[in-house]
Amino acid sequence: MILDCAIIGGGPAGLTAGLYTTRGGLQNVVMFEKGMPGGQITQSSEIENYPGVTGEISGMDLMIPWPAQCQKFGLKHEMVEVKRVSKDGDIFKIHKEDGTTAEAYSVIVCTGSSPRRAGFAGEDELFGRGVSTCATCDGFFYKGKEVAVIGGGDTALEEALYLAKICSKVYLIHRRDSFRSAPNTVERIKRTQNIELVLNSTPQEVYGDAMGVTGLLVKNTDGETRDIKALGVFVFVGNDINNQTLIQENGSFLCEMNKAGEVVVDINMKTSVKGLFAAGDMRLNAPKQVVCAAGDGAVAALGAISYVDELLNH
DSSP states (O other), X not given: OEEEEEEEOOSHHHHHHHHHHHHTTOSOEEEEOSSOTTOGGGGOSOBOOSTTOOSOBOHHHHHTHHHHHHHHTTOEEEOOOEEEEEEETTEEEEEETTSOEEEEEEEEEOOOEEEOOOOOBTTTTTBTTTEESOHHXXXXXXXXXXXEEEOOSHHHHHHHHHHHTTSSEEEEEOSSSSOSSOXXXXXXXXXXXXXXXXXXXXXEEEEEETTEEEEEEEEETTSOEEEEOOSEEEEOOOEEEOXXXXXXXXXXXXXXXXXXXXXXXXXXXXXXXXXEEEOGGGBTTOOOOHHHHHHHHHHHXXXXXXXXXXXXXX
C-alpha cells in the first residue's frame, strides 16, 4: 500500500502535520518517530508563551494531548527510525532502520534539531556523568548543590531559572556581556539571588573523578581563569539540524539545502522536490518556537493534501 503522506518526525511540526493531513482527507498517513511523540520541547521545564496556555506548564504536559488528538482522525504512528528518504518517479521511498521500506506519494520531513556540544575539554568524556543538555531530566540530581549553565539564549536562561529552584547556586556562563533572550527573562535572571552571572567568559575544561563532574574551568576576555566548583554542567549553546534522512547514497541531499544544513523551502514549506515538504526547526530561517513549528506543520499538510489530490486525480 502506498501512503498518501509519510511524516518523518513526531515533534510539534510532525504532529500538527499529522492532524491536518488526516482531518483534511488523506486516508493513509503514517508518522515515523523512533521515540515517543512530542519532540525536544518535552524536555523544557516551563512554557509560558504558547497561545492560550496560562500559568506554569512543562513541555511534557503541553505535548501529552497532541498524539491522541491526531490519532482520533486516523494518524498512525510507527515507532521506527527512518534512515533515508529517496524518490523514484512520483513515489517516495522511506528506508527504515529495520531494513524495510515504505512508499508514499508525499513526504513531510520534521526531524528538527539536536542540542549542540560546546566543544570544551572533558565535555564528551563526562557527558551523562555531570554534563547534560537537559535541566528537566537531570536537575533533580543536583538538589541543594552548585551547578553551571553555559549559554546566553532563551533556553539557557529559562533552564537556569528552573535549576535555581532546585540548586543552591547556579553560575550562568556566557561569552558576551549581554543576552539574546527575551527582556523579561533577563530581568528574572537578575532578580534571582542564587544565580551568579559569569559574563565575557567561555568554558575551557570540565573535570571530575569516577563519580562525575567536580568542577569547571572558565576563562574571561582578560585571559584570567576561574575554577568553578560545580557538580553539574548544563550546556545550551544552540542546535544542529537533523537532516540525515535527506542524504542520498551518493552523499548528496535529496533537495536544496543552505550552508547551515537547513532545508530551503518557500512560504508554503515546499522544497525543491515536488511532493516533499519540510517543517519546523530543520527548515530555513526557523524561529525555533513551538507555535511556529506547529504552524509550519499545518502549512505543509495543506500543501501535501493539494499535491496528492492533483497527482491522483489529474
